[in-house]
Amino acid sequence: MTHAEHAPTDHYYVPHHSHWPIVASISLFILMYGGATLLxxxxxxxxLLGLTLLLITIFGWFGTVIREGEKGMYSDQVDRSFRWGMIWFIFSEVMFFAAFFGALFYARSYSVPWLGGESDHGLVTHGMLWPKYEADWPTNGPADIGGFFAPMHAWGLPALNTLILLSSGVTITLAHWGLIEGNRPKLIKWLAATVALGILFLFLQATEYHEAYKHLNLTLGSGIYGSTFFMLTGFHGLHVTIGAIILTVILFRSMAGHFTLERHFAFEAAAWYWHFVDVVWLGLFIFVYWM
Structure with missing residues (x-):
């Protein structure tokens, strides 16, 4: 089939026998075993061996899918399957972050006030163990775990990073418009801008972490505030890193002439993921930095 052709709408492509699933299983097992050994x-x-094998699997397996897609082997039904798969994946990511937001909410709204004696639940604990503890947020707990620390303020690098990430949401939308209009230079230009903004975000977050550790004494060991702060922002930074890598691959594919008006799910999936990252950061900025 040529690049412009695609499978009939009533045909569901069944992949040929592939070695990638077993390679992925082996690499994940080695990675898990290596992590446990290191700890x-x-x-x-x-x-490192497990990580190397996993990267080889990712490049090989995704490369196979890309080649099959460019040969027109996927029908409309397969395209819908891809879309539903991505929707459920993003939903699972929403639940992942919801768990950490829930932990932050519970600590701030229930645990800390109880330890401060603000309800019947905490009167005994507060009176017998920590009678001098005041339920203020941010806190590192009644025992001052990790020593004195200063919280990260919202109106500095976090606010700048918010502007950067929101801007990247605009640039990825402009790139999508370029694809729909058949304007490949516009697609490539705004997609490259999105990747650049994502990298800039990660650089500023690394700068923020350096500031937190070196000057604010804010670490993962700084009680409940430090642990929730770094868990939420750290996992979000990991997702931005993954998103930036995905968009870089999409950028190279766009430069190679991939994607058409009718067939560009890979671009849409990357855009969905990036918008998800944007929305999560807004929640982080409001509930972790601002409030």
């Missing part, structure tokens, strides 16, 4: 004082060689 128990072992060397990092096994972990």
């Amino acid at each position: 128990n004082g072992g060397s990092k060689g096994i972990l």
Whole structure:
């Protein structure tokens, strides 16, 4: 089939026998075993081997899917399957972050006030164990775990990063419009701008972490505030990193002439993921930095 052709709408493509699933299983097992070994004082060689095999699997498997898509082997039904798969994946990511937001909400609204004696639940605990503890937020707990720290203020790098990430949501939309209009230079230009903004966001977040550790004494060991702060912002930073890598691949594919008005789900999936990252950051900025 040529690039412009695609499978009939009533045909569902069944992949041929592939070695990638078993390679992925082996690489994930080695990665898990290597991580456990490292945590128990072992060397990092096994972990690096598992990571290398996993990266090879990702490049190989995704490359196979890209080649099949460019050959027109996927029908409309397969395209719908891809879309539903991406929707459920993003939903699972929403639930992942909801768990950490829930932990933050519970700590701020229930645990800390109870420890401060603000309800019947905390009167005994407060009176017998920590009678001098005041339920203020941010806090590192009644025992001042990790020592004194200063919280991260919203109106500095976090506000700038918010502007950057919201701007990247605009640039990815402009790139999508370029694809729909058949304007490939516009697609490539705004997609490259989105990748650049994502990298800039990560650089500023790394700068923020350096500031937190070196000057604010804010670490993962700084009680409930430090742990929730770094868990939420750290996992979000990981998702931005993954999103930036995905968009970079989409950028290279766009430069190679991939995607048409009728067939561009890979671009849409990357855009959905990036918008999800934007929305999560808005929640982080409001509930972690601002409030």
